[in-house]
Amino acid sequence: MPSTTRTTPTLPRTPSATAAGATTPAAQPRDPWFDNAKMALVTLVVVGHSWVLLPASPQRDHLYDFLYAWHVPAFVFVTGYLSRSFAYTPARMWQLLRTVVVPYVVFEGALALFRVYVGGEHLQDLFRDPHWPMWYLSALFFWRLLTPVFRPLPGAVAVAVAVGVSLIAGAYAGDTLDLARVVGLLPFFVLGLHARREHLALLRTPLARVAGVVGLAGVFWVTRFTDRFASTEWLYYRSRYALLDVSDTHAMVIRAGVLTVGLIGAASFLSLVPAVGGWFSRMGAWTLVVYLFHGFAIKSLEYGGYPERIADHPGAAFVVTTLGAIGLALLLASPPVARRLQHAVDPLGLAEQRFEQAHAAATARRHADRLGRELRDRIADADHARAGGPLR
Numbered sequence: 001m002p003s004t005t006r007t008t009p010t011l012p013r014t015p016s017a018t019a020a021g022a023t024t025p026a027a028q029p030r031d032p033w034f035d036n037a038k039m040a041l042v043t044l045v046v047v048g049h050s051w052v053l054l055p056a057s058p059q060r061d062h063l064y065d066f067l068y069a070w071h072v073p074a075f076v077f078v079t080g081y082l083s084r085s086f087a088y089t090p091a092r093m094w095q096l097l098r099t100v101v102v103p104y105v106v107f108e109g110a111l112a113l114f115r116v117y118v119g120g121e122h123l124q125d126l127f128r129d130p131h132w133p134m135w136y137l138s139a140l141f142f143w144r145l146l147t148p149v150f151r152p153l154p155g156a157v158a159v160a161v162a163v164g165v166s167l168i169a170g171a172y173a174g175d176t177l178d179l180a181r182v183v184g185l186l187p188f189f190v191l192g193l194h195a196r197r198e199h200l201a202l203l204r205t206p207l208a209r210v211a212g213v214v215g216l217a218g219v220f221w222v223t224r225f226t227d228r229f230a231s232t233e234w235l236y237y238r239s240r241y242a243l244l245d246v247s248d249t250h251a252m253v254i255r256a257g258v259l260t261v262g263l264i265g266a267a268s269f270l271s272l273v274p275a276v277g278g279w280f281s282r283m284g285a286w287t288l289v290v291y292l293f294h295g296f297a298i299k300s301l302e303y304g305g306y307p308e309r310i311a312d313h314p315g316a317a318f319v320v321t322t323l324g325a326i327g328l329a330l331l332l333a334s335p336p337v338a339r340r341l342q343h344a345v346d347p348l349g350l351a352e353q354r355f356e357q358a359h360a361a362a363t364a365r366r367h368a369d370r371l372g373r374e375l376r377d378r379i380a381d382a383d384h385a386r387a388g389g390p391l392r
Helices: 032-051 058-081 090-117 135-150 155-169 176-184 186-194 197-202 206-229 232-236 248-271 279-303 306-310 314-333 335-345 347-388
Strands: none
Touching: 032 058, 032 279, 032 314, 058 135, 058 186, 058 206, 058 232, 058 248, 090 135, 090 279, 090 347, 135 155, 135 176, 135 186, 155 176, 155 186, 155 248, 176 186, 186 248, 206 232, 206 248, 232 248, 279 306, 279 314, 279 335, 306 314, 314 335, 335 347
16 A cells, blocks of 8 residues: 555656656647646656655645645646547557556556565555556546546536546545546646636736735645644545545535645646746656656665655755755756656657667668669660660
């Protein structure tokens, strides 16, 4: 079972599967605003996971709750927007298998082996109950399958249904393939599905940026009282109401409040994302690489005794750990590193690419051989004509 301590993952694909859709670079023009948002959010995923290594303190807990109140909803919203074109077609279903299911199987197994044989941990229900941080790929699989169901509905109806599902299903959904998170965070995904360019354009106005600063400040203030009204566990959207020791009615009120805070924080953050391209936005093409590989580094620090070494220096540890997490995200998303790691993230895509390259090379060789034969035949015909012509 996944740990119930502050070790929840987030994020990304987005690519064509995650966080926010697929993270394999696409040939079509990319919107730098989305790539900036994806890269910033997956970096915050790494930062949030690195904070688990820090010594416990009220300040750390407050910052952790502030971050987890909105950055998961923001990533789910972006994922929903970038999933709008999904349909039940053979090509799309193959893409879903290749970019979501296969990475889930590969990295759920790889990270589990690492945690068991390097870290000495004991894991249960492998693959059935996604382990840190594989839940997002499991959730993304189901969200994509739900896209053709929610996309045709009027926006207000779709969002209302998604909110109702989130509130009610919290009493029943369980750990299997993290369905609790699938339904819990569904409203943010459906909002992304029904967001249009004109809606997003409103987030890029100067007034929206001012409101975004105020919104994040408000969320920061509210999360000072998280443990008074709702424990951090509520921010994970993963536990049944019965396990949180409240009645179903009270739980729905808390879930509604958490959804509201998440929406305000996500919208506020997205309003502050710049729309300019550059080296950072180009890294947004590799968010799945960052998401899938950073866990090995975080766990290595844990197994190597990093938390014990920094326990007596909380201030310096916070700065060093946060900067190190940002550096790790940037390193993993740097094109020279990401292109190589992408082979493990999308092995079937690599096999397809290699097959297409080999097929193209073979076709080119056959074409060249045919041209060569035709040229030789023409030369032979010309020589034959000169040798046997009437003047001879």
